[in-house]
Amino acid sequence: MVIKEVIVVEGKDDTFNVKRAVNADTIETNGSAVNESTLTQIKHAQDKRGVIIFTDPDYPGERIRHIVSQAVPGCKHAFLPKREALAKLNKGVGVEHATPEAIQEALAHVYSMSETYESDITQEDLIIFGLVGGSDAKRKREQLGEKLKIGYTNGKQLYKRLIMFQITREEFIVAMEDIGQEEEE
Structure with missing residues (x-):
């Protein structure tokens, strides 16, 4: 599976695991303290190829997703179910612990956000x-x-x-x- 967009992940272990599952380029945020240099890199990637944010299914991952989404409008989003991201012996949760199949499944169902969509869900x-x-x-x-x-x-x-x-x-x-x-x- 080849992904044309650049995938934003949290760290080098995530990059390693994503590349085991798909042919893609990544940008690492190096944790939840996303710096301006990294955001500039992500903006450039969004302009050139598009970006998919693929962070851990936990609070820090959601925080990073929010920071990047606010700084770089138009990013796509992929989500990994928490049960697919659990480490053996319950020692952490993250993209780095997911199977290649779980990563492929998450990246096969990418969403774009909309601020203007009017839903009929109440x-x-x-x-x-x-x-x-x-x-x-x-x-x-x-x-x-x-x-x-x-x-x-x-x-x-x-x-x-x-x-x-x-x-x-x-x-x-x-x-x-x-x-x-x-x-x-």
Whole structure:
């Protein structure tokens, strides 16, 4: 699998693992303290080839994703489910721990963000499907993020993420019905 865009990752171990899975170039942020030089490099890559942000499914990874997205508009996003990024013996979570197949799957489902998309999904839908406010809401959001390949988010950010990645109400309902059927089995 060849990726034409430059993939933004957190560190050299991520680069090594991504290159085991796909033929791609990477830029490393070297952690969550993304400096101006790195952002300039990412802007240049975005202008020339496009950029895919592919950070760890944890708080620092989301922070880096946010910093880069704000500084470099128009980046695409790939998300790795947390369960696919766990190290053996639960010693960390990250792209560097994922299998080549999990990386290929994540990079095969890349999203572009939209600030202007008008969704027909409502906040009430999130409540009805138990994604906010309930005792099981976090698990359901994790399942939804994995099913839609938009990553995990907390209850406050879920609605924004659904809009940013232009998830239609139909896609949302189908995903929630699938989750419900899986729970029944």
